[in-house]
Amino acid sequence: MDERHAVLDQFCGRRPSEVLAVILAAVVEREGALCAYCGVSGDAGGLIVDLALPRSRGGRAAWGNLLPTCYDCLREKGEQTPLEYVLFRFERILDEIRAAHRRCRLRQGPRRPGKTPQLP
Numbered sequence: 001m002d003e004r005h006a007v008l009d010q011f012c013g014r015r016p017s018e019v020l021a022v023i024l025a026a027v028v029e030r031e032g033a034l035c036a037y038c039g040v041s042g043d044a045g046g047l048i049v050d051l052a053l054p055r056s057r058g059g060r061a062a063w064g065n066l067l068p069t070c071y072d073c074l075r076e077k078g079e080q081t082p083l084e085y086v087l088f089r090f091e092r093i094l095d096e097i098r099a100a101h102r103r104c105r106l107r108q109g110p111r112r113p114g115k116t117p118q119l120p
Contacts, residue, residue: 036067
């Protein structure tokens with residue numbers, strides 16, 4: 001019996017929820033118990049498995065396409081690829097920084113030109 005059959009035999013007779021729990025545990029262990037997108041720790045069991053490349057974009061439920069994800073990131077990511085989602089998060093953070101910079105400038109009043117760097 002080869003190694004693949006030995007692995008498959010572990011799942012024979014188990015309920016789907018048990019199989020999913022084993023797969024989640026293996027994926028979480030592989031990635032260090034952190035959400036692949038935001039880095040939050042999943043020690044409390046707050047991680048679920050996400051398809052990095054969604055099925056709607058041609059992704060499959062293959063070992064290399066599975067990532068541990070927190071509920072918030074999974075909800076926000078939707079049908080985006082990991083790169084699209086990370087860029088989306090980066091843009092949102094940049095928008096928050098720009099807004100904070102504008103609020104700070106409004107509180108301080110007008111300044112002389114060249115005194116403070118301007119954000120794009």
